Each structure stands twice: as C-alpha cells, then as structure tokens.
Amino acid sequence: MNLRKALDRARKEREQQICLDDVSPGTISRPEVSAPGWQPPVYSESKKVTINIKTAIQNHCIALAESFEENNYYKVLRTQLRQLSKRKKWNTIMVTSTSANEGKTVTSINLAATFAREHNQTVLLVDADLRMQMIHRYLGYHRRLGLLDYLERNADMRDIISWPGIEKLTIISGERVIDDSSELISSPRMQSLMKDLKNRYDDRFVIFDAPPILGVADTLAFAPLVDCIVIVVGAGITSRNDLKEAIGLLPQDKIAGFILNRHKNPNKLYGRYGYRYGRKVA
Numbered sequence: 001m002n003l004r005k006a007l008d009r010a011r012k013e014r015e016q017q018i019c020l021d022d023v024s025p026g027t028i029s030r031p032e033v034s035a036p037g038w039q040p041p042v043y044s045e046s047k048k049v050t051i052n053i054k055t056a057i058q059n060h061c062i063a064l065a066e067s068f069e070e071n072n073y074y075k076v077l078r079t080q081l082r083q084l085s086k087r088k089k090w091n092t093i094m095v096t097s098t099s100a101n102e103g104k105t106v107t108s109i110n111l112a113a114t115f116a117r118e119h120n121q122t123v124l125l126v127d128a129d130l131r132m133q134m135i136h137r138y139l140g141y142h143r144r145l146g147l148l149d150y151l152e153r154n155a156d157m158r159d160i161i162s163w164p165g166i167e168k169l170t171i172i173s174g175e176r177v178i179d180d181s182s183e184l185i186s187s188p189r190m191q192s193l194m195k196d197l198k199n200r201y202d203d204r205f206v207i208f209d210a211p212p213i214l215g216v217a218d219t220l221a222f223a224p225l226v227d228c229i230v231i232v233v234g235a236g237i238t239s240r241n242d243l244k245e246a247i248g249l250l251p252q253d254k255i256a257g258f259i260l261n262r263h264k265n266p267n268k269l270y271g272r273y274g275y276r277y278g279r280k281v282a
Contacts, residue, residue: 043163043170051164052140059138060106063113064166074114077259081111081230082118084256085205090227092198093256094128096210096219098246102234103261105134108209111230115205116169122201124161127173128208128222130181135173135209139164146174150193151184182217185225194225213246220249228256235260 053064062068085091095111097104112125127135127146136143143162149155162171184190197206208226211218223229229250233243247255 045158046161046163046170047143047159049136049141049143049162049164049171051166055140056109056138059140061109061113061138063110064139071110071114074110077111078114078118081228081256085228088227090256091204092194092206092208092226092228094208094210094219094222094226094229095232096229097212097232097234098214098238098242099212102212102232102237103259104212104232105129105138105209107230107232107259107261108207109135109138112169112171112207113166115207116166120203122168122204123170124197124204124206125169125171125173126197126206126208127171128185129211130178130184130218131211131216133173133175133177135171136162136175139171142175143173144175146176147172148176148178148181148184149174151187151189152178154189182221185218186221191225198227213249214242223250223254227254229254230256230259232259232261 051064056064063071063074081093085093093111095104095108108125112123115121116123125135127133130148130151133146133148136146141162141164145155145160147160150157150160160172160174162173163169164171178184197204208222210222213219213231231243231246
C-alpha cells in the first residue's frame with residue numbers, strides 16, 4: 001500500500017478546496033449503506049472526544065474523511081478481511097509490524113474508520129501498544145485513561161472508551177505508558193477483557209494496534225488472544241530476514257496477510273498509488 005507520497009500530494013491538493021478546520025467531526029465518516037431497521041449504538045457510557053481533523057489528515061488518517069481516493073485501498077483490504085472473517089468467524093484483528101515506523105498505527109486507524117462505514121457494523125479501536133500510546137495523538141485529541149489504566153488500576157470500561165463523534169466507531173487510547181507490559185498483556189484481567197470484547201456484540205469488530213513483533217515480548221503474549229493478525233511491512237524499511245524471523249514467532253494459522261506500505265511501484269489494476277496485500281512472503 002503506497003500511501004506516503006500519495007497522501008502528501010493529495011493533502012496539499014485538497015487543502016486548497018476544503019477548509020479542514022470547518023469540517024464537523026460528526027460528518028466526517030458516514031455509513032456507506034443504511035440497513036433497514038438497524039439502529040446505531042448509544043454512546044452514553046463512553047467519553048465524548050473531538051478529533052482534530054486537520055491533525056488527523058496531516059498524520060495520514062485519511063479514512064476519517066470521504067474525499068480521498070486512497071480510501072479505495074482500505075475498502076479493498078476491508079473486503080478481504082471481511083470475507084476471511086466470515087468464513088472463520090473472526091472478529092478480533094491485531095495490526096502489527098516487525099519494528100517501529102512501518103505504519104501500523106496509521107493502518108489501524110484507517111482500517112477501523114473504513115470498517116465503521118459498513119452497514120450493521122460497529123468497531124472498537126484499541127491502542128494495545130502500552131509502551132507508546134499514539135492513536136489519540138495521531139487524531140489530535142487528549143485522553144488520560146486507556147487500556148493500561150484498566151489493566152493496572154482497575155479503571156472501569158466506561159471510563160476508558162472514547163467516542164469521537166463518528167457513528168459506529170469507539171476508541172481506547174490513553175496517555176499513560178509502561179516500559180514492561182508483557183505481563184499485563186498476558187494477565188487474567190486482559191484475558192477476561194478479550195473474552196468480553198469478542199462475545200458481547202455480534203456486530204462488532206475489535207481492531208488492536210499492537211506493538212512491533214521484534215525486540216519486545218508484548219505482541220507474542222497478545223497473539224494467542226486475538227483471532228487474526230495483519231502485519232504491516234515498510235517498503236525499503238523491513239528486511240526480509242527480520243520479516244521471516246517475525247513471522248516465525250507468531251501462530252501461523254492466525255496470520256491473515258501482509259500490507260506493503262510505502263510501495264513505490266504503482267499497481268495498474270487499482271490506480272497510480274499502488275497497493276499490495278497478500279498471504280505469502282516472496
């Protein structure tokens with residue numbers, strides 16, 4: 001998925017046409033289809049936050065707006081994951097990478113926003129990188145409590161879930177971080193939370209922005225708790241040896257596929273920006 005140059009160019013072009021500061025967060029993302037009889041969830045038990053759409057777009061979170069051509073690539077990815085999840089009855093997705101700065105957080109945010117546009121579909125986006133909480137920063141809002149407060153300080157769920165004013169999307173992301181979080185990830189409280197998140201709502205996908213695979217034990221502890229894993233690979237950043245090592249550490253039956261980010265060669269089938277998603281490593 002070649003996004004960086006395309007997003008920079010697209011942002012500059014569209015900022016001449018759209019005053020981003022005037023965009024209402026409540027109208028940023030709309031469902032693609034309204035199913036008869038389906039009612040959106042009530043957000044009275046979550047904390048309302050306001051996304052800074054200009055900050056979000058500058059951080060390449062383009063799926064929150066409707067005018068970016070690059071959103072088509074995330075729709076393709078959503079379709080592939082939906083088809084796979086339907087066959088295997090999956091609803092919890094972990095997004096990770098081999099190392100830092102490969103685009104896993106941006107991918108998590110854009111994928112969650114794209115899923116939320118589907119009819120009869122709600123999404124909870126969880127910042128599970130307890131060493132570096134970045135989702136709320138990328139979206140330009142302040143949030144003190146997050147997953148770490150739930151695991152370490154027994155915070156109530158209603159106090160850590162945020163609603164950004166976008167229908168069918170809720171977020172968990174907070175300020176506090178911790179240097180060694182693998183024990184918390186594998187704790188009974190986390191296991192109980194995962195069971196609750198997976199089974200409470202039939203129409204919900206839960207997307208986790210997890211830490212990188214190599215160098216820390218967090219993602220290895222987290223992998224058994226989710227249904228499937230998507231690995232973001234940075235073109236020109238991730239070495240083949242590191243990728244193979246990372247793959248070897250994960251449960252093979254849970255690897256749903258790979259996203260090649262910052263790919264320079266355009267994919268003629270889908271347009272000039274390029275897109276790659278697959279199951280095999282060349």
